[in-house]
Amino acid sequence: MMRKFILLLLFLPTVLGAAAQDVIRRADGTQVEARVLEIDAREVRFKRRSNPQGPTYV
Incomplete structure (x- = not known):
């Protein structure tokens, strides 16, 4: 149990x-x-990544 928790803390970031x-x-x-x-x-x-709330392009 503790080992899984430590692994989770390592990979979370x-x-x-x-x-x-x-x-x-x-x-x-x-x-x-x-x-x-x-x-x-x-x-x-x-x-566009620079304007994610902007228009949808096709």
């Missing part, structure tokens, strides 16, 4: 520090740092 980061590479070579919301057969819906 790693888990809390992790954040999803997506990079979209466009055909023209530019990159967009974003949070991908949905992937369809023809479209990718995302929000």
Whole structure:
């Protein structure tokens, strides 16, 4: 029991520090740092990482 608790304390900062980061590479070579919301057969819906409350781009 105590061993599991110690392991949890060791790994907790790693888990809390992790954040999803997506990079979209466009055909023209530019990159967009974003949070991908949905992937369809023809479209990718995302929000820019710099403005997560802003508009959804396609």
